[in-house]
Amino acid sequence: MRYHKIPDETVRRLPVYLRGLMVSADQGHEHISSQSLADFVGIDAWQIRKDLSYFGDFGTPGVGYHIEKLVRGIKRTLRLDAVRTAALVGVGDLGSALLAYPGFRMYGLDIVAAFDIDPKKIGKAVSGIVIEDAARIDTLRQRDISLAIVAVSRTAAQPTVDRLVAAGVKGILNFAPCKLVAPKRIKVITLDIAMELARLPYYMPRAEQVAET
Amino acid sequence: MRYHKIPDETVRRLPVYLRGLMVSADQGHEHISSQSLADFVGIDAWQIRKDLSYFGDFGTPGVGYHIEKLVRGIKRTLRLDAVRTAALVGVGDLGSALLAYPGFRMYGLDIVAAFDIDPKKIGKAVSGIVIEDAARIDTLRQRDISLAIVAVSRTAAQPTVDRLVAAGVKGILNFAPCKLVAPKRIKVITLDIAMELARLPYYMPRAEQVAET
């Protein structure tokens, strides 16, 4: 294995492999071939091998990949080897759903703080997390929380991001439908749900009003 | 303008342009240059011009783009020119948040039906939509609903998709963290929220536990 920059698209696929590998490990398997994993996650086998080749030799020809070893390798690459804590800002409908969502755990991610500006919400607990005043976002620095999820309205998003950056947050997952400006060293991933739904009709056949008799 | 296949990446950006154009129109503008739109949505001007060139001549050199005309053009391209109805399956935390979310409207998308298997939920209304028994998914065909959002658990996702496909649904936005199999003519977009958060640490500087004194 030579030195390689890992392509962004590969980074996007690595969590998919993790998911598949962990399910496979649960089923008692110790090794898995790129082909079996491919069938399982829906990505071609050569793509998987190429992706994994960017950052390590994990496989054994004739045998496949040692699942546990590979999981550790991918986690280290994604910097998910230690448990990471995250803060949520905006405990509306979506924010509450995120607090209740158990799916972050499998990646070693844990939402440990929640903020809102609504006085009616502050002090109440949602899914075991007590909601704090958004004015206290600056305490994130002392608490070593470097990940944040933004689930506030569009207009509140930019000021929220400014405060998070000032509090030392290094990565932001944003659900507000707008562009956000932040220093280049801060990684912002925006996930606009309505936009994903909006590009679906493009791929659908035109004449869907015609019944398929 | 010659014939061009529209790249997938362009289709992904078109809703971004729509968003920016509609806000700009709200501010009273009639025309906009690729540069102004670029500043607004955070995508380079040449990229915008290239993207738009794939499906029509909308601009006037020296003037810019007529916003209303361009909005119509993009909507037609994305097949968003008529209001589209969608069904939601799985009215848990996330599902309820989606029903309450007003952001779909701006793209002409409207969630008009919701399904669940929980007898305690069936018959109740959430955000004005009465929850129906998931066994009734097959009525979607008569109701001309061709879009669906899947917000059920991982294990329920595949059977749900099978039912939706049987009911004539043509496009699916899936939130369950798993691969889904469906006929090729059906477009499935999977949006795994935990996975997005999971790739964030990769882009963050290594030594984030070291305080920036």
Place this chain on the structure above:
DNA sequence: CCATGTGAAGGTATTCACAGCC
């Protein structure tokens, strides 16, 4: 003079095919 639309260049990611290893 200003801003679009687009060939051409450059870069990145996907796909293939197979040498090499267990």
Place this chain on the structure above:
DNA sequence: GGCTGTGAATACCTTCACATGG
């Protein structure tokens, strides 16, 4: 024989630079 790792070929997307048109 089976399966990995990877150079090479291909496809796709981005970026540039500028001719063209209002």
